[in-house]
Amino acid sequence: MIDIDSYAYSNNLKTVHPAEKSVFTMMTMVVCLTATTVITPLIVLAIMAGGIVIKAGIPARVFVKLMLVPLSFLLISVLTIAFSVSTNPAGFWLAQTIHGLTVGIHYPDLITAVHLFLRSLGAVSCLYFLALTTPMTEIITVLHKLKVPVIITELMVLIYRFIFVFMETATTIRRAQLSRSGYVSMKSSFRSLSRLSSALLGKVFVKSQELYNALAARCYSGEIRVLTKKRPVSLRNYLMITGFEIPLILLNLLWR
Amino acid sequence: MIIMNQRMIKRISLLIAYVLAIYIVFPDNAYGMHIMEGFLPFNWAAFWWIAMIPFVIAGVRSIKKTVTLYPNLKMLLGMAGAFAFVLSALKIPSVTGSCSHPTGVGLGTILFGPAAMTVLGMIVLIFQALLLAHGGITTLGANTFSMGIVGPFVSYGIYRGLKKLGAPQWLSIFMAATLGDLMTYVTTSIQLGLAFPAASGGVMASVLKFMSIFAFTQIPLAISEGLLTVMVFNILTAYSQKELQVLTAFTGKALSSIKRGVKA
Amino acid sequence: MSELILEAVDLEYSYPDGTKALRNVNLQVHKGEKLAILGSNGAGKSTLFMQFNGIFRPNSGTIKYQGEDISYKNKALIELRKKVGIVFQDPDSQLFSASVWQDISFGPLNLGLPEEVVIERAKQALIDTETTDLEDKPTHLLSYGQKKRVSIAGVLAMEPDVIIFDEPTAGLDPRHSKEFMLLLEKLSLEGKTIILSTHDVDLAYFWSDKMAIMFGGEIIAHGDPGELFRRPEIVKQADLTLPWLIEMHSELVQKGWLPPSTPLPKTREDLFRSIPAKNDKAG
Numbered sequence: 001m002i003d004i005d006s007y008a009y010s011n012n013l014k015t016v017h018p019a020e021k022s023v024f025t026m027m028t029m030v031v032c033l034t035a036t037t038v039i040t041p042l043i044v045l046a047i048m049a050g051g052i053v054i055k056a057g058i059p060a061r062v063f064v065k066l067m068l069v070p071l072s073f074l075l076i077s078v079l080t081i082a083f084s085v086s087t088n089p090a091g092f093w094l095a096q097t098i099h100g101l102t103v104g105i106h107y108p109d110l111i112t113a114v115h116l117f118l119r120s121l122g123a124v125s126c127l128y129f130l131a132l133t134t135p136m137t138e139i140i141t142v143l144h145k146l147k148v149p150v151i152i153t154e155l156m157v158l159i160y161r162f163i164f165v166f167m168e169t170a171t172t173i174r175r176a177q178l179s180r181s182g183y184v185s186m187k188s189s190f191r192s193l194s195r196l197s198s199a200l201l202g203k204v205f206v207k208s209q210e211l212y213n214a215l216a217a218r219c220y221s222g223e224i225r226v227l228t229k230k231r232p233v234s235l236r237n238y239l240m241i242t243g244f245e246i247p248l249i250l251l252n253l254l255w256r
Numbered sequence: 257m258i259i260m261n262q263r264m265i266k267r268i269s270l271l272i273a274y275v276l277a278i279y280i281v282f283p284d285n286a287y288g289m290h291i292m293e294g295f296l297p298f299n300w301a302a303f304w305w306i307a308m309i310p311f312v313i314a315g316v317r318s319i320k321k322t323v324t325l326y327p328n329l330k331m332l333l334g335m336a337g338a339f340a341f342v343l344s345a346l347k348i349p350s351v352t353g354s355c356s357h358p359t360g361v362g363l364g365t366i367l368f369g370p371a372a373m374t375v376l377g378m379i380v381l382i383f384q385a386l387l388l389a390h391g392g393i394t395t396l397g398a399n400t401f402s403m404g405i406v407g408p409f410v411s412y413g414i415y416r417g418l419k420k421l422g423a424p425q426w427l428s429i430f431m432a433a434t435l436g437d438l439m440t441y442v443t444t445s446i447q448l449g450l451a452f453p454a455a456s457g458g459v460m461a462s463v464l465k466f467m468s469i470f471a472f473t474q475i476p477l478a479i480s481e482g483l484l485t486v487m488v489f490n491i492l493t494a495y496s497q498k499e500l501q502v503l504t505a506f507t508g509k510a511l512s513s514i515k516r517g518v519k520a
Numbered sequence: 521m522s523e524l525i526l527e528a529v530d531l532e533y534s535y536p537d538g539t540k541a542l543r544n545v546n547l548q549v550h551k552g553e554k555l556a557i558l559g560s561n562g563a564g565k566s567t568l569f570m571q572f573n574g575i576f577r578p579n580s581g582t583i584k585y586q587g588e589d590i591s592y593k594n595k596a597l598i599e600l601r602k603k604v605g606i607v608f609q610d611p612d613s614q615l616f617s618a619s620v621w622q623d624i625s626f627g628p629l630n631l632g633l634p635e636e637v638v639i640e641r642a643k644q645a646l647i648d649t650e651t652t653d654l655e656d657k658p659t660h661l662l663s664y665g666q667k668k669r670v671s672i673a674g675v676l677a678m679e680p681d682v683i684i685f686d687e688p689t690a691g692l693d694p695r696h697s698k699e700f701m702l703l704l705e706k707l708s709l710e711g712k713t714i715i716l717s718t719h720d721v722d723l724a725y726f727w728s729d730k731m732a733i734m735f736g737g738e739i740i741a742h743g744d745p746g747e748l749f750r751r752p753e754i755v756k757q758a759d760l761t762l763p764w765l766i767e768m769h770s771e772l773v774q775k776g777w778l779p780p781s782t783p784l785p786k787t788r789e790d791l792f793r794s795i796p797a798k799n800d801k802a803g
């Protein structure tokens with residue numbers, strides 16, 4: 001996780017306006033989801049891989065590794081859709097019958113599964129494009145501009161910040177527990193984990209009061225207002241986005 | 257006859273291989289609960305987004321009311337969200353021996369109430385998508401609906417209901433956490449089944465397929481999480497009475513009953 | 521003597537859990553003063569600081585700002601906090617945003633300043649704390665000392681009249697500690713009143729013009745740093761050590777290298793200057 005987040009701060013596209021990257025991501029994602037052919041997701045995957053590896057300068061190895069993360073969910077779900085179990089062996093495209101119970105694949109299910117597999121990979125590459133090139137604080141700024149309720153963006157700012165603080169605490173506690181062989185058996189694992197969780201939760205209470213005090217000391221009066229770094233708006237980027245999306249949309253519309 | 261037997265053995269071993277494959281491909285169970293990016297067709301993704309929004313608005317309203325009264329609780333909520341994220345990244349031993357990740361749905365709901373959990377759940381899901389690539393943006397609606405709406409409301413209902421019936425504290429917490437988890441996965445299966453009806457048997461067949469696949473991993477996880485939640489509450493009630501009291505701002509009566517439960 | 525700016529009168533404070541953290545605390549801070557507060561862990565330094573801008577309300581006694589009791593009404597508190605700033609001990613409980621720039625702009629925005637002024641001040645604060653190159657890094661990738669400097673910048677940008685630093689140099693490397701002391705010097709010259717707590721007796725001794733020593737929630741001594749360090753019973757009671765300048769000085773006096781009438785050196789240069797050259801002595 002630390003990986004994705006730290007690339008967001010150190011890639012070659014980090015100074016590009018976050019709205020441009022978000023528009024590009026979301027439009028491509030929608031195009032990919034509404035694709036009627038398997039070609040669209042493949043093109044999307046190629047564009048995003050190019051954007052991530054060539055434009056943003058993220059190592060190809062990292063990109064491939066990240067693309068494998070959702071693979072377990074994907075494989076399981078796609079196989080579940082492809083395979084059916086039925087007492088009626090009729091209509092299967094490929095089947096095995098055991099004691100009158102047929103396990104096999106219906107052809108339409110297989111088509112759905114293949115489409116789904118490629119579509120998901122295409123969409124995941126879009127997600128990675130945004131996540132790997134845009135610092136979270138800037139994504140939150142975009143949400144703020146989109147008039148997402150202020151309380152949500154404020155909570156996001158706080159949660160994002162303290163994820164890392166608590167992650168560090170959790171790692172420290174876990175290391176201490178491991179060094180006192182805290183996870184050797186199932187029982188001790190449960191005990192250690194519940195101690196860790198309640199220690200963290202205790203920290204949540206104390207730290208949140210401290211943070212409130214510190215913010216109050218800086219004249220906080222109910223709303224967290226901050227300035228955000230201005231990024232240059234680039235017409236060229238918007239033209240480029242249009243240039244990518246229009247052919248894809250046409251492909252989706254014309255391929256029936 | 258002999259041929260028959262050989263075939264049968266072949267098929268049985270195929271089945272065993274399939275189940276094993278699930279465990280090998282799918283060792284990180286809780287993350288499997290989130291529907292991945294791009295998996296739902298556009299119409300269903302949009303449907304769940306729209307279905308989520310009224311609940312989020314209600315959650316935002318309820319949080320706003322609370323934090324105007326107690327401004328320091330905004331920081332508490334923020335840190336609770338961060339805690340939920342960190343918790344979900346920890347490994348919990350599953351009763352079957354494999355490992356999985358707690359969801360924190362039961363714990364969070366009992367502490368903060370279901371309305372706040374909807375908003376926190378959604379934000380945590382956004383971060384899981386963007387920082388861990390678990391779940392996604394297009395599937396945020398569906399995932400929030402199962403983890404941030406159905407799970408918490410089921411947990412809450414069961415917790416309140418069992419307390420009213422006079423069940424012991426630990427049992428109410430255990431059932432709330434376990435069933436909250438289970439209902440989350442049932443909801444996910446229904447969402448997947450609705451989106452991908454089977455060619456023969458339709459939605460129902462598909463829902464059943466998904467439920468039976470996820471059952472392998474989710475039932476043990478739900479039980480583990482139930483146990484963990486009970487243990488965490490035992491520690492909290494022993495050492496953090498004052499903090500629990502602060503939380504009555506979110507849950508009203510629900511928590512004062514914890515206090516009573518402990519004093520009794 | 522210049523006018524009083526902050527004053528604690530008969531403060532008593534207990535935490536909600538019953539810990540009695542302040543007992544009968546009386547302290548006067550003059551405008552433009554450099555006040556160091558010393559005391560062992562748990563002596564009550566941080567607790568006292570929280571009283572000074574109304575974060576905690578004393579159980580009895582009062583805090584006076586420019587001669588008037590502070591009011592605990594919301595508006596009045598915000599006005600007070602514009603003038604009295606605190607840099608907290610733990611940067612992880614002060615920095616609320618992962619973005620350095622956002623965090624630093626938070627305080628000045630709360631003062632109701634126009635955006636250009638806020639940008640101006642935030643930039644200056646970044647320069648003053650040498651954090652300009654950290655601006656685009658997320659807080660969680662910063663080191664402890666870097667976070668500390670960012671949290672200092674967040675308060676400097678508000679330009680308060682009184683700045684309270686809770687153990688500012690803990691976790692800073694020698695170079696950045698030194699830079700920080702230069703920054704304090706600059707703030708002093710601008711007329712700011714500075715209060716800091718520290719466990720570094722050398723720093724307290726050479727930097728401060730007034731020193732207060734806390735022990736068990738009480739202020740057991742308050743006055744000129746040189747005089748306080750020459751009272752062994754206080755140094756002992758508060759578990760302090762002596763600054764090396766003073767130890768060196770008394771050693772030199774004892775061994776006859778310096779006449780007993782030599783004034784206490786305030787800086788190492790003072791000390792070195794007072795030591796006679798060898799041939800002088802021989803001659």
Ligand SMILES: Nc1ncnc2c1ncn2[C@@H]1O[C@H](COP(=O)(O)OP(=O)(O)OP(=O)(O)O)[C@@H](O)[C@H]1O
Nearest residue numbers: 535537539541559560561562563564565566567568
């Ligand atoms: N939130 C709290 N609740 C209860 N007791 C507290 C709290 N914070 C501090 N205390 C107690 O109050 C006393 C004074 O603590 P304080 O933090 O003011 O000490 P300090 O002088 O700043 O110490 P240090 O040098 O370690 O920072 C200590 O006994 C401490 O345990």
Ligand SMILES: [Mg+2]
Nearest residue numbers: 565566609686
């Ligand atoms: Mg302190």
